[in-house]
Amino acid sequence: MNKNSDHPSSFDNNTTSFPIDVDENIENPKALSISHYRNIIKDFFNYLLGIIKTRKSHLISVKYLLAFKNMHRFSNGLTTDLFSFLTKNKKSQDKYIFNDLSNVVSSNEVNLAKQAKSAIKKDGYFVFPHRIDSELIEELKTFSLNQPAELCPKLTDGTTHQVFNPDAPQTNRYNFGDADLSGLSAVKTLSRAYLFRSIAEAYIGRPPVLSAVNMWWTAVGSETPSSAAAQYFHYDYSHPKWLKFFVYLTDVNTNSGPHCLIPGSHKSDKMGAAFRKPNRSRIKDSEIESAYPGKYLELCGPAGTISVFDTRCWHKGKMPTLNNRLIFELYFTSHGVGDKLPDIHTSIFGNNDKLA
Numbered sequence: 001m002n003k004n005s006d007h008p009s010s011f012d013n014n015t016t017s018f019p020i021d022v023d024e025n026i027e028n029p030k031a032l033s034i035s036h037y038r039n040i041i042k043d044f045f046n047y048l049l050g051i052i053k054t055r056k057s058h059l060i061s062v063k064y065l066l067a068f069k070n071m072h073r074f075s076n077g078l079t080t081d082l083f084s085f086l087t088k089n090k091k092s093q094d095k096y097i098f099n100d101l102s103n104v105v106s107s108n109e110v111n112l113a114k115q116a117k118s119a120i121k122k123d124g125y126f127v128f129p130h131r132i133d134s135e136l137i138e139e140l141k142t143f144s145l146n147q148p149a150e151l152c153p154k155l156t157d158g159t160t161h162q163v164f165n166p167d168a169p170q171t172n173r174y175n176f177g178d179a180d181l182s183g184l185s186a187v188k189t190l191s192r193a194y195l196f197r198s199i200a201e202a203y204i205g206r207p208p209v210l211s212a213v214n215m216w217w218t219a220v221g222s223e224t225p226s227s228a229a230a231q232y233f234h235y236d237y238s239h240p241k242w243l244k245f246f247v248y249l250t251d252v253n254t255n256s257g258p259h260c261l262i263p264g265s266h267k268s269d270k271m272g273a274a275f276r277k278p279n280r281s282r283i284k285d286s287e288i289e290s291a292y293p294g295k296y297l298e299l300c301g302p303a304g305t306i307s308v309f310d311t312r313c314w315h316k317g318k319m320p321t322l323n324n325r326l327i328f329e330l331y332f333t334s335h336g337v338g339d340k341l342p343d344i345h346t347s348i349f350g351n352n353d354k355l356a
Contacts, residue, residue, distance in 0.1 A: 040074055043067040047079060055087045058209060060240065060335040069237050073278045077268035077312065084241050087334070088205035101198045109195055116308060117202045120243070124266035124313035131304030132247055136186040141249050143184060144215060144326055149174035152216075153228045166324055169219030172229040176215040178344040187213055190247070191330060191348045199308065200243045200332035208332035210345040211239065215249075215328045218257045218320055225319045232282035233262075233275075236311040239333035248305040249326040257320035258298045259307065262288060265295075266313035275314075288314055 043066075050064030060068075071079040094117070102110045112128070119126040148161040152173040155162075164174040181187045190196070191210055200208040218229060225231035236242070252258050265272055271291040275283045289296065298318065299307055309315065317325075336342050 039070070043070040043074075047071045047083075051083055051086055054240070054335060058207070058336055058341065059339065060337055061339075062337060065239070065337055068240055070278065072237055073276050075268075076270075076273045076276055080237075080240065080312075081268060084205060084334075087240070089207065092201050092205050092207060094202050097198050097202045101194060104194050113195055113199050113202070116199050120199075120203055120308060120310055123263040125261060125263065125299075125307060125309045127299060127301070128306040128308075130306070131302065132190070132306060134304070136189060137249050137303055139184060139186040140215060140328055141326060143181075144174075144176065144217060144249075147176070147180065149176055149180075149217070151175075153226075164217045164219075166217075169217070169221055169324065172219060172222055172226040172231075174217040174219070178213055178342070181213050181215060182344055182347050188348060190245075190328070196245055196308075196330060197332070200245075203243050203310070204241050204332065204334050206241075206334050208243070209334070209336045209341060210330070210348055211242070211333040211336065211342050212331040213329065213344055214331065215326070218317055218325045218327070220320045220322065220324055222319060225316075227282050229319075230317050231319045233260075233285065233288045233314045233316045234282055235265075235276070235314055239335055239337070241334040242311070243308060243332050244311050245306065245308045245330040245332070247328040248301055249303055249328055250324065251302050252305070252325055253300050253323075254298055254318070255321050256323035257318050257325035258300045259309075259315060260296065260298050260318050261309070261313050261315040262292045262295045263297055263313070265292065266310040272314060283314070 046064055046067035050060065050067055053064060054060045068080065068083065094114070098110050098114060101113060116126040116128070145164060145166070148163050151160055151162055151171045152175055153171055154160045155170055159170075162170060162174070191213060197208060236244075246259065250256070262272075272288075274280075275287065275291070292314070299305075301307075336345065340346075
């Protein structure tokens with residue numbers, strides 16, 4: 001299969017087909033059980049206790065995080081908004097953050113940070129007018145083509161890791177995580193960018209924790225979208241508040257798996273309330289179109305394009321049909337989960353919670 005071909009192609013006869021990937025929540029959402037409603041009382045009290053415990057901490061326990069997530073679903077996101085308001089750090093106000101930023105970058109970049117924060121608050125996303133340097137793209141892309149990646153889904157014979165072959169991919173997605181990427185100079189450069197961390201702190205309202213760095217290939221070849229590869233609409237929830245920066249490392253058009261989103265849906269709106277219930281995880285395009293008619297947006301751009309998302313908004317990666325896509329992600333959050341900051345944070349920044 002040639003990734004540069006002018007038409008969708010299937011696998012050669014001597015290659016295996018993609019593993020079957022089914023998510024029952026797409027077609028058959030389960031009814032909520034009585035136990036779900038019983039647990040809401042327990043979750044509510046853990047939510048209140050969690051606010052007290054985590055308000056001045058950089059860490060959150062799994063118990064409280066699960067309560068926050070369940071309350072988010074039952075309240076259509078209102079409890080998450082309340083937590084964000086109650087736990088803002090006074091030193092993380094815009095006037096302090098952007099003043100500090102002005103000491104290390106140009107006034108144009110300070111204005112760009114302000115513009116980005118405003119756009120994310122309003123629409124849930126922002127696309128930067130500039131791109132990352134070609135040297136960073138080349139380092140990351142070269143690594144991705146020479147190192148074994150985690151397969152998602154794994155192959156039917158049980159294989160879990162494999163070097164990505166652009167001309168004969170074997171599964172939907174090839175993942176690289178913290179342990180794979182933390183030593184790369186390009187990852188350190190992007191993670192430490194004053195501009196990115198300043199935007200994250202201004203939006204989150206607290207010194208941001210770098211909770212993950214990820215990179216993955218999304219491959220051409222599947223006949224249907226993959227739930228495991230996040231090709232159905234969904235929203236994220238793994239921390240009380242977060243922000244994700246994405247960099248396209250290949251040219252991306254409508255046929256090569258662009259990010260798709262519903263602008264403004266990161267807010268607690270009524271249109272998507274039914275899809276945020278605990279019995280839903282992946283949402284069909286037709287359901288999203290019915291709830292948000294005419295709002296669907298695809299983000300395309302050349303290699304090096306940078307975007308930032310509050311991925312509480314409805315979003316997905318479109319299934320590529322002509323070209324494989326490589327993307328890099330920085331994941332900044334309000335808290336670390338557990339009893340210590342994430343290893344990727346301390347490896348990049350140490351234990352300092354100040355801007356790097």
